Amino acid sequence: MDLIAQISQAAIINQHKQQTLIREYQETSNAGLVYRLGIMGGTFDPIHYGHLVTAESARWEFKLNTVIFIPSGRPPHKAEKCISDAELRYQMTLLATANNPSFIVSRLEIDRPGSSYTVDTVKQMFKDMGHLTDLFFITGADAVLEISTWRDVAELFGLCTLVAATRPGFDLIETKQGFDLPGNLINKIRFIEVPMLAISSTDIRNRVWAGKPVRYLLPESVKDYIKQCLLYQNLECAL
Ligand code: DND
Numbered sequence: 001m002d003l004i005a006q007i008s009q010a011a012i013i014n015q016h017k018q019q020t021l022i023r024e025y026q027e028t029s030n031a032g033l034v035y036r037l038g039i040m041g042g043t044f045d046p047i048h049y050g051h052l053v054t055a056e057s058a059r060w061e062f063k064l065n066t067v068i069f070i071p072s073g074r075p076p077h078k079a080e081k082c083i084s085d086a087e088l089r090y091q092m093t094l095l096a097t098a099n100n101p102s103f104i105v106s107r108l109e110i111d112r113p114g115s116s117y118t119v120d121t122v123k124q125m126f127k128d129m130g131h132l133t134d135l136f137f138i139t140g141a142d143a144v145l146e147i148s149t150w151r152d153v154a155e156l157f158g159l160c161t162l163v164a165a166t167r168p169g170f171d172l173i174e175t176k177q178g179f180d181l182p183g184n185l186i187n188k189i190r191f192i193e194v195p196m197l198a199i200s201s202t203d204i205r206n207r208v209w210a211g212k213p214v215r216y217l218l219p220e221s222v223k224d225y226i227k228q229c230l231l232y233q234n235l236e237c238a239l
Contacts, residue, residue, distance in 0.1 A: 003228050006221060007091050010098040017104045021066050028065070029132040037129060038067035038136045039160070041109075041118055043075050043201070044089045046226060047096045048218040050140070050199035052103075054165040057194045058138045059102055062163065066102055067138070068125075069093050072116040073109040076151070082237035086110045088229060095221040119152040122159045135160035140197065141167075141175060144189060148180040162189045167197040208232040 001009070028035045040055045047069075055067045071089045083089075090110055097103035108124060109116040118137065125135060137160045139147075144164040147153055156162075166175065179186050199217050207214050209232050214223055226232065 003225065006095065010091075010094040010221075013098050014094055014105050017066075017101060020101075021104060024065060025129065025133075029130065033132070035129065035133045036062060036064045036136065037125070037133055038062065038064040038138050038163075039122065039125060040067055040069045040138045041072060041121065042069070043078060043083060044069070044071045044093050045084050045201050046089070046204060046218060046222055046231070047093050048199050048201060048204055048222070049216075050194075050197060052096060052100075052219075054140065054192075054194045055103065055138060056100070057165065057192055058136065058163050061192050062136055062161075062190075064102075064136060066104055069097055069103060069105045070109050070121060071105070073112060074115050076115040076117055077146070077149070079115070082234070084231055084237070088231065092222045092225055095225060096219045098221075117151040119150070119156045119159075122156060126159055136163050137161070138163045138165070140165050141191075145175070145178055153181070154185065157185050157188055164189050164191050165194045165197065166191050167193070167195075205232040205237070209235060 025035045038055065038058050040051065040058075042051060044051065051069075055069070058064065059067050071086065071093050073086050075083065087110070090105065090107065093105045097105055109121055112120070122135060122137060126133070129135075137156070139162065141164050144162060147162070150156065175191075176186055204214050204217055208226055214226075
């Protein structure tokens, strides 16, 4: 199947999954139960198995009904960096998640003008989903260590549970000491261990630029997309 056909198919599958989410949400709330929704925010330049394994581990650990992947439109912390066009990152995320019925991709941040602040996204999800929803924002430990620099972080903690993925054997006590946050907020972060923390988008971009293999670091469909769209050929954007 050619690339355009693959993307169209992934977009149709995503639409069906969105309709299923709405139906399941209505059934859950009609039964008086709480819908548990994971949010995996990221630049996803490109998306890789570290992101996918983390989302799947969080889905399992926290009994989430669905995990929504939200590619950042304009990441606030990467304003000075060269990043791939949001549509390309969205399409890679669609391809990577197509075969998991519990994973959905949202255009929320891509279609919202201005910087993509997580607090705005979580507030919007809270408004859209209603009060019978528990939100879990999933991050890697590297991102969560910077969280004190995020916009309106105390408000964010009030709206969702922060889930931080750490490497097995990670020193949690040392990690917690690294946080520049009040203790009551640190204690609200839920840590999970995932096995693939060594994979990074930066390393994959470097490898593509240098002509090194990236197979088994990310889904084949995303690897082929990178090749066909000639991504990460420019040194400045590959680093
Ligand atoms: P990244 O650029 O780190 O995404 O952004 C993560 C999220 O933080 C996005 O939703 C941003 O909008 C949000 N953020 C950042 C800064 C400020 C604010 C918000 C604000 O509101 O002020 P990447 O694509 O690099 O990674 C996506 C996620 O996956 C991250 O949480 C990262 O730590 C994690 N990750 C891994 N987790 C497990 N194993 C690996 C991973 N590689 C990345 N191998």
